Amino acid sequence: MxxxxxxxxxxxxxxxxxxxxxxxxxxxxxxxxxxxxxxxxxxxxxxxxxxxxxxxxxxxxxxxxxxxxxxxxxxxxxxxxxxxxxxxxxxxxxxxxxxxxxxxxxxxxxxxxxxxxxxxxxxxxxxxxxxxxxxxxxxxxxxxxSLYSNLPLMFLGPEFSAPEATTIFSLVLARPVLKTSIRQRLLKLMEAGYLRETGRKKNGEGGRPQATVENLKPGAVYFFDRSFAD
Structure with a gap:
């Protein structure tokens, strides 16, 4: 050239x-x-x-x-x-x-x-x-x-469980994330119309059934009012 x-x-x-x-x-x-x-x-x-x-x-x-x-x-x-x-x-x-x-x-x-x-x-x-x-x-x-949005959930596809959400947030942030913090975030997403409970369960760790939620707005990012850094 x-x-x-x-x-x-x-x-x-x-x-x-x-x-x-x-x-x-x-x-x-x-x-x-x-x-x-x-x-x-x-x-x-x-x-x-x-x-x-x-x-x-x-x-x-x-x-x-x-x-x-x-x-x-x-x-x-x-x-x-x-x-x-x-x-x-x-x-x-x-x-x-x-x-x-x-x-x-x-x-x-x-x-x-x-x-x-x-x-x-x-x-x-x-x-x-x-x-x-x-x-x-x-x-x-x-x-x-990922500190202040639902971006890590994009890795999980249209249906996932709360333990899977905890795992992916912990992996992306490279540190353990409390299950209670994730459940609060999932509840926020359900209240905002981003997620809903499916009524279905999937096998999780140890074969234990885990309730799943469905992503109603795939490809849409939600910003939480609090960061994991707070």
């Missing part, structure tokens, strides 16, 4: 809750082209005048529907934009990056893989470009927003 070349990409940090491993996972793609061919990296697409996207939202949907992702998203939000002359060896480049959540750890293509979110965020798993710092910023957004 000539020195005047410029690249802008939209990159997705797609996260899921792996119940078997009891941890959050990050979707990565094995790069086919240089630079860094054969390396694991965030899924992304180039945005320029040669594509049909009319907005960044269009670019996110194009990426989501491609074989780099190919998953239904329970949530997505723009986290930030970075750019300089050094992050890409080809030219000056920038990236607008997003936090995205899927409700299940779905099967992937051969060029895709689920990796430990915390291991990528802390640099234990090295990624090309500045993708480690992007993942760290997304991880921080997830943590900070």
């Amino acid at each position: 000539p020195l005047s070349a410029y690249l802008h990409t939209v990159d997705l940090c797609v996260l899921c809750y792996c119940r078997a491993a009891a941890e959050l996972k990050l979707l990565l793609n094995k790069r086919e082209a240089e630079p860094f061919a054969g390396h694991w990296a965030l899924p992304g697409v180039v945005v320029n005048g040669d594509v049909q996207d009319l907005s960044l939202k269009d670019a996110v949907e194009r990426l989501r529907a491609s074989d780099k992702v190919g998953l239904d998203l329970a949530w997505s939000e723009q986290v930030g934009t970075v750019g300089d002359a050094f992050r890409d060896p080809r030219c000056w480049s920038s990236s607008t990056y997003y936090l995205a959540i899927v409700a299940d750890e779905m099967a992937l293509g051969e060029h895709q893989g689920w990796f430990s979110l915390s291991s990528v965020a802390d640099g234990s798993i090295k990624l090309p470009f500045d993708h480690n710092s992007i993942v760290a910023a997304v991880h921080e957004r997830l943590l900070s927003k």
Whole structure:
């Protein structure tokens, strides 16, 4: 590329809750082209005048529907934009990056893989470009927003139990959360019309039946009047 070349990409940090491993996972793609061919990296697409996207939202949907992702998203939000002359060896480049959540750890293509979110965020798993710092910023957004919203519940799908809610909040916040605090939050969500009791039960830890609630507003974030940091 000539020195005047410029690249802008939209990159997705797609996260899921792996119940078997009891941890959050990050979707990565094995790069086919240089630079860094054969390396694991965030899924992304180039945005320029040669594509049909009319907005960044269009670019996110194009990426989501491609074989780099190919998953239904329970949530997505723009986290930030970075750019300089050094992050890409080809030219000056920038990236607008997003936090995205899927409700299940779905099967992937051969060029895709689920990796430990915390291991990528802390640099234990090295990624090309500045993708480690992007993942760290997304991880921080997830943590900070989860202190005062129902965002972690996006990992659980349309129906879940109170113990599952306690587990996912504790996992996302990286510290134990009181069951009473979660029950108070679930009650707030029911009062606000976000959840309702299903009358059904599912087997929980030790095979004990647990009452479930249904998410009436999938993809909608509720902000609590008190934070877990209070």
